[in-house]
Amino acid sequence: MTRRILTGFLVLVASSTRLWAQDPLPSWNDGAAKKAIVEFVQSTTTSSNPKFVPPPERIATFDQDGTLWVEHPVYSQLIYCLDRVPALVKAKPELANVEPFKTVMSGDREAIAKLPMGDIEKIAVATLTGMSVDEFSAEATKWAASAKDPRWKRPYTELTYQPMQEVLKFLRANGYKTYIVTGGGQDFVRTYSERVYGIPPEQVVGTAGATKFGYDENGRPFLTKEPKLVLNDNNAGKAEGIHLMIGRRPHAAFGNTAGDQQMLEYTGAGDGARLMMLVLHDDAKREYAYGPATGLPDTKVGTFSQALYDEAKKKGWTVISMKNDWKKIFAFGD
Amino acid sequence: MTRRILTGFLVLVASSTRLWAQDPLPSWNDGAAKKAIVEFVQSTTTSSNPKFVPPPERIATFDQDGTLWVEHPVYSQLIYCLDRVPALVKAKPELANVEPFKTVMSGDREAIAKLPMGDIEKIAVATLTGMSVDEFSAEATKWAASAKDPRWKRPYTELTYQPMQEVLKFLRANGYKTYIVTGGGQDFVRTYSERVYGIPPEQVVGTAGATKFGYDENGRPFLTKEPKLVLNDNNAGKAEGIHLMIGRRPHAAFGNTAGDQQMLEYTGAGDGARLMMLVLHDDAKREYAYGPATGLPDTKVGTFSQALYDEAKKKGWTVISMKNDWKKIFAFGD
Numbered sequence: 001m002t003r004r005i006l007t008g009f010l011v012l013v014a015s016s017t018r019l020w021a022q023d024p025l026p027s028w029n030d031g032a033a034k035k036a037i038v039e040f041v042q043s044t045t046t047s048s049n050p051k052f053v054p055p056p057e058r059i060a061t062f063d064q065d066g067t068l069w070v071e072h073p074v075y076s077q078l079i080y081c082l083d084r085v086p087a088l089v090k091a092k093p094e095l096a097n098v099e100p101f102k103t104v105m106s107g108d109r110e111a112i113a114k115l116p117m118g119d120i121e122k123i124a125v126a127t128l129t130g131m132s133v134d135e136f137s138a139e140a141t142k143w144a145a146s147a148k149d150p151r152w153k154r155p156y157t158e159l160t161y162q163p164m165q166e167v168l169k170f171l172r173a174n175g176y177k178t179y180i181v182t183g184g185g186q187d188f189v190r191t192y193s194e195r196v197y198g199i200p201p202e203q204v205v206g207t208a209g210a211t212k213f214g215y216d217e218n219g220r221p222f223l224t225k226e227p228k229l230v231l232n233d234n235n236a237g238k239a240e241g242i243h244l245m246i247g248r249r250p251h252a253a254f255g256n257t258a259g260d261q262q263m264l265e266y267t268g269a270g271d272g273a274r275l276m277m278l279v280l281h282d283d284a285k286r287e288y289a290y291g292p293a294t295g296l297p298d299t300k301v302g303t304f305s306q307a308l309y310d311e312a313k314k315k316g317w318t319v320i321s322m323k324n325d326w327k328k329i330f331a332f333g334d
Numbered sequence: 335m336t337r338r339i340l341t342g343f344l345v346l347v348a349s350s351t352r353l354w355a356q357d358p359l360p361s362w363n364d365g366a367a368k369k370a371i372v373e374f375v376q377s378t379t380t381s382s383n384p385k386f387v388p389p390p391e392r393i394a395t396f397d398q399d400g401t402l403w404v405e406h407p408v409y410s411q412l413i414y415c416l417d418r419v420p421a422l423v424k425a426k427p428e429l430a431n432v433e434p435f436k437t438v439m440s441g442d443r444e445a446i447a448k449l450p451m452g453d454i455e456k457i458a459v460a461t462l463t464g465m466s467v468d469e470f471s472a473e474a475t476k477w478a479a480s481a482k483d484p485r486w487k488r489p490y491t492e493l494t495y496q497p498m499q500e501v502l503k504f505l506r507a508n509g510y511k512t513y514i515v516t517g518g519g520q521d522f523v524r525t526y527s528e529r530v531y532g533i534p535p536e537q538v539v540g541t542a543g544a545t546k547f548g549y550d551e552n553g554r555p556f557l558t559k560e561p562k563l564v565l566n567d568n569n570a571g572k573a574e575g576i577h578l579m580i581g582r583r584p585h586a587a588f589g590n591t592a593g594d595q596q597m598l599e600y601t602g603a604g605d606g607a608r609l610m611m612l613v614l615h616d617d618a619k620r621e622y623a624y625g626p627a628t629g630l631p632d633t634k635v636g637t638f639s640q641a642l643y644d645e646a647k648k649k650g651w652t653v654i655s656m657k658n659d660w661k662k663i664f665a666f667g668d
Binding site (some may be wrong): 133178202212213220221223230236240243245246262265266269272 | 375392393520521524528534535538542544545546547554555556557564565570573574577578579580581582589593596599600603
């Protein structure tokens with residue numbers, strides 16, 4: 001072996017070792033899903049590759065509920081709204097005998113779970129609007145610091161999927177701007193997105209209401225949250241919201257339900273390299289199993305329906321099996 | 335002189351020289367306005383300074399028309415709309431005899447200038463909506479590359495104020511995210527903001543219409559621009575738009591008319607260091623003179639009124655005199 005070949009060999013070993021030591025997705029098992037992510041990032045960031053994407057165009061969007069963190073059995077924002085009802089009734093005692101607040105105050109979990117969508121909307125309007133944006137932000141922040149999921153007995157903000165946190169970091173380390181595009185409330189998610197996901201508020205697109213500019217008694221301006229919808233960031237609204245708030249088509253999009261269908265279709269309709277992925281909830285032991293892989297009932301809103309699963313296969317979107325693709329689900333456990 | 339003092343002296347000289355050589359605002363004359371900008375940046379980026387602002391919170395917002403580029407005598411987006419009318423009439427010949435399109439087609443400049451706001455809105459709706467976002471973007475890009483301002487005989491996109499371009503760069507070099515917050519169309523400004531100001535589309539907040547998600551005959555999804563307003567980004571709408579699109583209160587805001595008043599008030603109402611500046615158009619020779627300093631008529635929409643000028647004085651906002659504070663107005667000339 002000549003010295004030159006030896007040197008080349010050693011460099012190769014060293015760089016392979018470095019790559020191995022630096023596996024950007026250590027919580028992922030080897031397989032099609034992990035491979036799709038790694039190949040997408042490598043090809044779009046290698047300037048000699050025909051799939052190269054210039055840095056300003058590196059946009060990746062992520063649904064939150066069920067894609068970045070647990071959405072089952074109830075969205076955490078709905079729990080926030082229900083948890084706010086006692087304070088609301090204290091401030092407005094006349095609501096104590098008015099439905100749906102009466103049912104919520106009864107503490108009857110079965111009755112609460114059966115409230116129709118119209119009642120849920122009444123609770124959402126009453127607990128998410130009518131206060132200043134600063135007041136809302138302070139309340140939501142306080143809640144997130146103390147409220148706990150009953151199964152894991154941890155703050156909801158700890159129930160993020162470790163493998164997806166690694167995807168966020170891996171994309172950002174390669175020049176991608178990561179966005180949350182959620183059906184959840186934009187103002188709600190923005191209160192914790194930076195701390196929980198490293199995603200700043202200006203990179204959160206969500207269901208958004210109007211605000212109203214006004215002045216307090218000292219002439220200081222403030223914004224009040226109004227019960228008027230500006231963006232319903234679900235289904236077609238996700239593609240429309242991406243145009244409104246970002247103005248560029250993403251090169252990668254991650255979702256888990258029919259509410260994400262149009263976002264993935266819109267992403268896939270662009271030229272060049274595009275990565276579309278769906279998280280399949282098939283791990284009843286470590287998280288939950290619901291949707292097409294199980295025959296079990298979907299969650300109330302935004303289901304990963306059989307039709308979406310079929311579309312994913314047809315269009316070459318990658319389905320992530322939580323059970324098979326993820327070594328661990330949460331940072332704190334298995 | 336001991337060695338320690340000598341070393342200290344040399345370091346001082348060296349760093350002064352470096353600062354001098356690197357004047358970040360070479361097109362600005364020394365004065366209160368330049369001083370306010372430099373002191374704001376230095377104090378908010380020095381970690382030992384009580385006015386320090388952590389990098390994620392460094393947000394600066396800029397009105398466009400009259401603040402970053404020429405708005406007189408007519409907004410360039412209105413010229414775009416008028417320039418689009420012939421193609422519109424060609425596609426829909428029945429419009430040739432319908433007002434206000436008939437007047438626009440006549441080429442009678444005086445009559446066009448007298449069109450009431452309702453007619454201007456009709457022209458805007460007809461030329462800015464009803465096509466896909468990609469079609470609109472292509473048309474607007476083509477127009478910006480060829481249309482010229484009659485006074486300077488240059489593309490409108492060259493009529494940006496060199497001193498403000500320096501402020502944008504200076505802020506960005508110090509970790510600020512710079513945003514355009516404009517009454518102009520968000521989709522319109524986004525077609526050139528990156529090229530002209532170094533501001534990416536996702537950092538342009540503007541007057542925005544709804545879009546509608548749909549599929550073409552090949553099943554490919556696209557978005558159509560709808561004649562439905564989502565955000566009127568003027569006056570109170572600028573503060574509301576900043577909350578919707580950015581979700582953080584700016585630490586610096588720049589404007590020039592009453593349309594920017596609430597943005598500056600909202601910025602100034604935050605804690606810690608805040609910089610509020612207004613561009614005064616008092617340079618009839620190199621640009622235009624209008625507004626309170628002149629007694630001359632304001633532009634049609636969004637005037638820098640005497641009341642705003644008085645509020646600026648009262649609240650300690652800094653007024654930038656184009657005549658006195660700016661060494662040169664444009665990159666291409668004096």
